[in-house]
Amino acid sequence: MKKKMFNETHIEGRVYEHDLALKVSGDASKKPGTEFISGTLKIATDEECLNVVEIHFTYVTAVTSKGSANATFTVLKNIIDGNVKTVMANGADEAQYVRIDSAIGLNDFYTTDKTSGAETLISAKRVEGGFIHTMAASELNADEAQRSTFRVDMVITNAVRKQADEERNLPEKMILKGAIFDFRKALLPIELSVLNPAAMDYFEGLEISNKNPVFTQLKGKIVSTTVSKTITEESAFGEPSVRTVKSTNKDYVVTWAAADTYEWDSEEFITGQELNEAMQNREVYLADVKRKADEYKANKNNALNKATSAPTTKTYNF
Numbered sequence: 001m002k003k004k005m006f007n008e009t010h011i012e013g014r015v016y017e018h019d020l021a022l023k024v025s026g027d028a029s030k031k032p033g034t035e036f037i038s039g040t041l042k043i044a045t046d047e048e049c050l051n052v053v054e055i056h057f058t059y060v061t062a063v064t065s066k067g068s069a070n071a072t073f074t075v076l077k078n079i080i081d082g083n084v085k086t087v088m089a090n091g092a093d094e095a096q097y098v099r100i101d102s103a104i105g106l107n108d109f110y111t112t113d114k115t116s117g118a119e120t121l122i123s124a125k126r127v128e129g130g131f132i133h134t135m136a137a138s139e140l141n142a143d144e145a146q147r148s149t150f151r152v153d154m155v156i157t158n159a160v161r162k163q164a165d166e167e168r169n170l171p172e173k174m175i176l177k178g179a180i181f182d183f184r185k186a187l188l189p190i191e192l193s194v195l196n197p198a199a200m201d202y203f204e205g206l207e208i209s210n211k212n213p214v215f216t217q218l219k220g221k222i223v224s225t226t227v228s229k230t231i232t233e234e235s236a237f238g239e240p241s242v243r244t245v246k247s248t249n250k251d252y253v254v255t256w257a258a259a260d261t262y263e264w265d266s267e268e269f270i271t272g273q274e275l276n277e278a279m280q281n282r283e284v285y286l287a288d289v290k291r292k293a294d295e296y297k298a299n300k301n302n303a304l305n306k307a308t309s310a311p312t313t314k315t316y317n318f
Contacts, residue, residue, distance in 0.1 A: 001185060001269070001274045005153045006152055006217060007104055007152050007181060007183070007188075008102075008152070009100075010099070010101055010147075010149050011043050011045065011053050012043070012097070012140060012147045013044050013147050014096065014098075015042075015079065015084055015095050015097075015098055016086060017042050017087065018086070020038070021038060022035060022036075023036055023037070035061065040054050040055065041055045041057065041079065042054050043055065043100065043148075044087055044095075045147040046144045050226070051225050054127065055130065056105075056126050057076065057128075058128070060076055062074075071131070071132075072130075076132065096134055097134065097136065098132055098133065098134050098135060099132070099133055100130050103127070104152065105127070105188065106126070107123070108286065109121075109289070109293065110122070110289065121286065125252060127222070145221055149220065150219065151218070151219045153262070154192070154218055155215045156176050156177070156203075156208050156214045157213045158176070158177035159176050161174050173193050174194035174199070175193060175194075176191065176203065176218075185278070186278065187278035187279060187281065193253045194253070199255075199257070203257075217258040218257050219255060219256040219257075220252055220255045220256070221252075222251075222252055223250065223253055224250045225248070226248045227248075229246075231243050231245060
């Protein structure tokens with residue numbers, strides 16, 4: 001397998017808001033009593049603060065595994081303590097600029113389908129962890145498109161065009177399906193979007209399929225915008241009804257591909273056997289996720305049953 005699998009994101013802009021929290025690890029953890037920070041930090045990457053990218057931090061400790069002070073913990077702690085100003089709390093002009101170099105990860109969890117009642121796996125893409133540094137406004141990249149980017153090595157197994165949806169104001173696009181890898185080289189199934197017509201033609205020309213995968217390097221931009229739409233409904237009498245509907249567009253859009261793809265099924269890049277092993281490891285991991293979800297659900301139901309089955313001894317006379 002390729003020695004270094006590219007999976008990188010670069011985010012820079014104003015600190016928008018956060019739900020970061022300082023916690024302490026429990027008795028069942030590997031290091032009980034350890035302070036750590038977890039939660040989500042949002043960064044506004046454009047001047048109008050419309051493209052807001054979330055970065056999720058799972059477990060950030062004050063000291064690194066090598067025993068040195070963790071600069072990322074210090075910055076996040078300052079954000080929690082209010083020493084770092086944010087767009088939502090202090091306004092765009094006062095908000096601190098930061099840059100975060102991280103990676104794409106997956107938030108894997110099971111949820112109950114409202115229609116069928118079946119347990120369904122959700123694997124949501126998100127920017128995870130990384131290194132955060134404060135920066136001056138003068139250090140910000142002048143090109144807003146370069147403030148929320150990604151670079152990945154991806155095994156593509158499917159490339160499908162989707163027609164434009166004029167009613168929803170959605171352009172024609174192509175969905176690339178396949179997998180990338182994290183720093184442990186664990187397989188992460190993902191989908192990326194392609195909007196450039198020439199790029200769509202390029203990927204179609206590769207004749208990608210499950211039996212003919214393509215392994216290549218891709219670059220792109222992370223889009224996360226919220227659009228407000230005002231809907232006015234006239235009334236038979238009196239004032240019209242006016243309501244605002246917000247919709248969020250989150251996407252990972254490919255803007256570049258390497259001129260030459262990696263050689264498929266090769267020792268230098270990746271073999272079919274290595275990919276199969278990565279897929280098997282993914283199934284083992286998901287089985288554990290499902291087990292934990294079932295245990296949580298069972299414990300929750302047991303607690304609910306105990307609460308509802310308690311005898312009622314009080315009487316109420318009105």
